[in-house]
Amino acid sequence: MFLYIFLIFFGISVAAGMESGITGGKEAKLHSRPYMASLQNNGHHTCGGMLIKRDYVLTSAHCLNEFTVDLVVVLGAHNISTQENSQQKINVRKYIRHPLFEQNNYSHDIMLLKLKTKAKINKFVKVMPLPKKNGKTLANMKCSIAGWGIKNPKDDRASSVLREVTLKLQENSQCKKKWQEYFNSDRMICSVSDGKDAFCQGDSGSPLICNTKPQAIATFTFDGDCTNKKYPEVYVKIGYFLPWIKKMIGKKLVI
Template sequence: MAAVLILLTFLLLLGADAEEIIGGHEVKPHSRPYMAFIKFVKDDGKNYRCGGFLVRENFVLTAAHCMGSAMSVTLGAHNISFPEETQQIIPVAKAFPHPGFNNKTFPNDIMLLKLERKALKTEYVRPFSLPRSNVHVKPGDVCHVAGWGMLALKGKLPDILQEVELTVQKDQECEFCFRRRYNKATAICVGDPKIKRASFLGDSGGPLVCKNRAAGIVSLACNDGSAPGTYTRVSSFLSWIQKIIKRS
């Protein structure tokens, strides 16, 4: 439990806005047209970043702990350091964090962002498929996570989209690390603790892609720079997602 508290303190000091790609590689430019780069301001007045993914022309799905003010979304990006012709930068009109989210224990870490206008669908910008309610990932499934998070614990934030391949683990791996904060009904345990590949500080809100669908959302890591991590199980929130989109 002490290790978990130390980790939470560490995350808060760094903004706790994201997870980081460790042991990954640069993706083929614009091969992930659903990816969203999210910028926002926290209460401390500093700028932060998260990942996310387009699920409708005017809705982006991300993590609830990526909440802030002056939120904007960049779509169609590979290198975020300069304005590529493929990019569409759209302000967020309204954020819908899950009502059951708690920023101390991170349950229900999921949020929808309604954009001020619809994104123009191109070969570089396209919505991504949500999982089917009756199809679940299982231990041993190989998935991948992309984002603009740091490449090392003390490294700088990269400009180029990175990706890492991760394996789904048994729930016991995360139940041991996260104790009572891990709920297998709404979360997925991902990342082999014996391999130096993980999401950590820099990518929260990005999609865990399994079988060409967004099975999870990057939420929280167990240990600094190592696996496993807990990912919000998207299939557990399909009715909530559909309700928000329909009402908005």
């Protein structure tokens, strides 16, 4: 079987099935997710991310690609099309991709961005604590994800405002059955679209939040149809990569 994966940042589509942006859902309450980061290339939103330390953002490894000129991390934003007083724009000092990430194997699709300066913590910008261990996520659990990705699969424009959607987790066995070699049950989880709500292009790297805790990072969905009900949307599990994250930035994740 040949699948098409739609990578969920702007500008790339690869054979195998991947992409990302919030389709359906609703506009997020103003500054209700102060950990969210907009990754921008040449002033254009490309991916989401999460502030996990004042000078580190967690995102997807595939957000760094041949089209990347110089990523800028925008924190404290709601409307990325305007210059909000709450926004902090910080350049990236270092890109730390997981060493096992490969373009045709997204089970290690995770990356740390070392910022050039530390973020200023306030009511608009806050660090999101990571899970303490690699716990289990249950099928049918409802989780949420937010981002500035496209609102309509037929429209390639990013959303100006942060949008959020609630999605239901799928059984890993079903994820494996549909995605076969593209899904790794140890390192990945997936959610199922109801045909209306989904993440879509531009939402790669955005965190999946379950019971107020970040559990995973958005990676891919079906090419050309973010709301495809047959093929689940896929994420890499943050908990699985905790040892690597701690090794890269130190055990003290919140300061």
